[in-house]
Amino acid sequence: MRIMVLGGDGYLGWPTAMYLSSRGHDVAVLDSAVRRQYDEELGSGSLVPIESLRTRVKAWREITGAELVCYHGDLTDADFTHDAVKTFRPHAVVHFAEQRAAPYSMIDRKHAVYTQTNNIVGTLNLMYAVGEVDRDIHIVKLGTMGEYGQPNIDIEEGWLEVEHKGRTDRVLYPKKPGSFYHLSKVHDSHNLEFGCRIWGLRVTDLNQGVVYGQQTEQTVLDPRLETRLDYDAVFGTVLNRFAIQAVLGLPLSVYGGGSQTRAFLDIRDTVRCIELACENPAEAGEFRVFNQATEQFSLEELAKLVANSFPGGVEVEHLDNPRVEAENHYYSFVHTALESLGLEPHLLGDTLLTSMYGIIEKHKHRVDLDLLAPSVQWREARDRVAL
């Protein structure tokens, strides 16, 4: 089928585009390269060197013979978005093209407003493009498990059967997100659900856990095909950061008490989940939500996994938590939809961690230690911070 990957130059978008192409799909990549601009702004960068999208696509063609059509532009440009959808006419669009870091959205007012307008307007423009061009185009949208927060009841897949005062209803699962970024995804979900009701859109909202890992079957084919590995405190996610700290001989930095629990996913499962969602589209008018995560760990459990698997001594330090979040909370989530479609999860184990230590060892001279310390404070409300 024809699949358009929005944000196809990013950490997960790029491996997803290659994976879908390797599975015989006709793939287009749409990206504005704004993720690379964030690096310029923050002075950060991928630990593993990455090539330009142009070079990536060229290398993919050389190695596999498959063409990835590129659309350079931004979803907030409505005409561009409309034209891209109309020209490529995909069966499915996979929508990764959002600002995706919670700390980035919490830097200051300017970044909070940017994150929400960028994500909401991009998604609205996409909805209108699909609504005008062809309402059967399946929108596969990346959300996050962080939208749910840490409720004291089990986290269902997007919808909840409620009984109240002797009556019942099926409602959108109530959310309690923990940053302006997570909030932007909640807003998107509400807008998309409405689009299903009024226009009969087909939407799959993938509430993804924290992704770890850097290699897929495709990224390892050639150094030019590698994807990002972020370790900075703004874009780096926790397991990748712990692995880097272990290799560098630094203590693993746990924010707060460390009992905070999150949902996790292997990067190889991300690409497979996207394929499963595309190949099994939502019905016309259906707003379908899958929890795209396979395991849960507390930060302390993760730190122990790293300490136990790393060949050498590893210390753990507790930093004041820069975020405002619950500790010692209940956490249990349902994740059966994707598995019932055929997902066979890669569970987190020593093999993956050991392979990550190898990747990091190779590139550790590129680490800027200043970028590891948390720099964004949730409790502050500032208009503009000098970066």
Added chain:
Amino acid sequence: MRIMVLGGDGYLGWPTAMYLSSRGHDVAVLDSAVRRQYDEELGSGSLVPIESLRTRVKAWREITGAELVCYHGDLTDADFTHDAVKTFRPHAVVHFAEQRAAPYSMIDRKHAVYTQTNNIVGTLNLMYAVGEVDRDIHIVKLGTMGEYGQPNIDIEEGWLEVEHKGRTDRVLYPKKPGSFYHLSKVHDSHNLEFGCRIWGLRVTDLNQGVVYGQQTEQTVLDPRLETRLDYDAVFGTVLNRFAIQAVLGLPLSVYGGGSQTRAFLDIRDTVRCIELACENPAEAGEFRVFNQATEQFSLEELAKLVANSFPGGVEVEHLDNPRVEAENHYYSFVHTALESLGLEPHLLGDTLLTSMYGIIEKHKHRVDLDLLAPSVQWREARDRVAL
């Protein structure tokens, strides 16, 4: 106390500013006059002539001796918003300053994006201004009963106690809004609830029903103090429109079957509710929601009330529903919080309707009949419509 009314030049903002001033509060009005620009865009206008904000404020001073401080500008201008909050240093801000018409948000993509960015960014800027200047400033935010949609369970006041699989939690009431405008208010509510958690903001979210009526004790003091009466299909609300159709000898236009039920409120209760909310602020960190509505009617019931009270024959016609909404649905909402603070509701009766017929009779030569027919179709997804 010092109270700043954002959107204080609007249909409800202006009567609220006068009412609070008449009750001895020190009131400021902040407005960008964008509501008047929408009229220019649509060719619409208030049935009752209204004066400029400048003239209104001057008339109020002449009649009462009280000063209303004016801040001319837009909440989407963060520096302006910050400076206004810092300079006036209110105890409470009453936030009416949003694009508030569902049909306006559904005209096309451009108006949907405008509505969401305008409302969300304005509210984010206000949150950051309060977060930086003084977190004890109580934010009294206007929401709408339309955020809830038509759930099959009772509508509680913003929060819901849920029991699920043997566990319990108190969650934000799940929403199913019916337009991009209503969605913008849902997004605001989520952002504000987060602000309470991370910054300890004090927020009261007033989910207001459809307001009817045009006169308060203050608007009738002088013709220069009158507030808007909108009758067009974009900004006019249903009861006002029915009353105008009756006076003009036109059939009352019911969208669809007419069994759709909504929550309603008298304009005199709006201003009193705002006062009650300001005088009884939310706790630090509390996100409090009041359902600001006193009665519920189906469209058919409303049409009958108008037909029975109007001295003369009135016909009812059913138009194809331009909206996508449930008919024959359950509808029951809790509205005890404001009444427990002292609200004594004005219920809809013949006196109010008869007084409205008088107001309309006086100005009926100003009606442009073309503006009464619904022009916005929920089922269409268009980028830009020529207006």
